[in-house]
Amino acid sequence: MPATAAEIRTQSSPLAGLLGACHPLPAAAVTLLTAVLALAVGRPLPGAALAVAAVAAGQLSVGWCNDRVDLRRDLATGRTDKPLVAGTVTPRAVAAAALGALLLCVPLSLAAGPRAGAVHLAGVAAAWAYNLRLKSTTASWLPYALGFGLLPAFITLPLPGHPWPPPWLTAAAALLGAGAHFANVLPDIEGDRATGVRGLPQRLGVRRSAALGALLVLGSTAALVVGPPGPVSPYGWALLAVTLAPLLLAGRRLGGRFPFHATLAVAGADVALLVAELR
Template identity: 60%
Template sequence: MHTAGAQHPPAATVVDASPGPGGPVRGLLAASHAAPSIAVTAVITALAAASGRGVAGSVLVASAVLAGQLSVGWCNDRIDLRRDLATGRGDKPLVAGTVRPRVVAVAAGCALALCVPLSLAGGLAAGAAHLVGVAAAWSYNLRLKCTAMSWLPYAVAFGLLPAFVTLALPGHPWPAGWVMAAGALLGTGAHVTNVLPDIDDDLRTGIRGLPQRLGPRRARVLAGVLLLAGAIVLVLGPTGPLGTVGWGSLAVTGVLALAVALPTGADPRSRLPFLATLALVALDTALLLLRGAALT
């Protein structure tokens, strides 16, 4: 995942080979990036259920998306091990030694292998859309996170997630353009807020994605703009009057986007902007479903 001019992180102390007191299962769970994985899975499953995929179809969607998300999370932590060691990221289970690198690597491979049949079980078109998104996420881990195109995998992956839901419906319809645009905007905004706490460490270890090149202040503003734009698209995209729910959604998401964009004087390593992003996406999705908006 290094650009041609990126610096390799300096050699660091080898990770402790023995699992810590929390046990390998706990360490493996922590390395999976469980919170965003569960959040993304819940949002897409809710969209699948609301679109008429039924119980079996929704469970299949949830299983495929969760497998894909877990594979990406484990891949990320395993590939970032040397950089995390170099920057002293004791909060990372691989650095703390609570789980072995080989275990995480095998888990990532198994989750990815499981994701393929689960995705294709909903149909070739739907499965292909999801697998392209998962491949985009892996490309971020393997290479693009070090480049100015770091935002692209997020835009592709989250823009295609609604297609995984709709392409399995009768007639295999693509989602409406506004749905895919909103997914791409919110996904890119999540990328920015996710890396905000780590920008300084990233720059020291050769990671120069778009947020790192912009710096914390401009990156925060960009994140707020992207999240607000995604929320506006979700609210204005469906046909029909906005109503109280629509206007309320705009107001609340506007406040959350503003909270992300404006520095609060809190710890620069705080994960609050990213947690606010997850809350914003969940709220927008819930209000979209309350309005009964169709994805196609």
């Protein structure tokens, strides 16, 4: 039997509630991706650490903002898995944490240089725009595509010569971000509809959103496999084939967070391929 809000409140500390409200799994995944990419492209350790700190601050601000903005809808749908609904952390504390992380993100981002900093802050601004308005429009996918698509540029622009990432890498990141949006929303589509959230996945419905999300993630892997110059490695072909398995399962197992976790697994395999190609 699920725990009641009162039981969760007595078992959790405010700090644990604050941590749970930041969407820790996706925040950690994006931050880890940043660290791997920064080291793979040859960023010096101090610069790589600053980039990781900037992305971590941005992700924390976005996660806390999301839970605070969604509080009314989460209460309406009985989301006792959310710390704000369970009462383990106060709305004021989450709002303050979101703004504090956002303020910290600005100097950390600009420490990478004005162009790189502006690129990262544009991605963070897109994520905040999603939370505050765009999640209920047909453009709900756009902040994800923009935020993920700009991340490689934040990593490469501080390098000597200030190079932009190759188009295939930007495309792969943007497709992955858009696919992650569809996969992440799937379990909540019915509740979102009931509370007035009408983003693109909610308008398409569960089955079509699952199929589109799977295709977007597959397209991301394909861009990484065939985009770089030269012959495709055996690992690349194997990854492209293996990617089909979790995505097909994601399309069948529509309940729970399996589609989103499958997307994260594919993203990890994609990063391994990218690191191998950059070495």
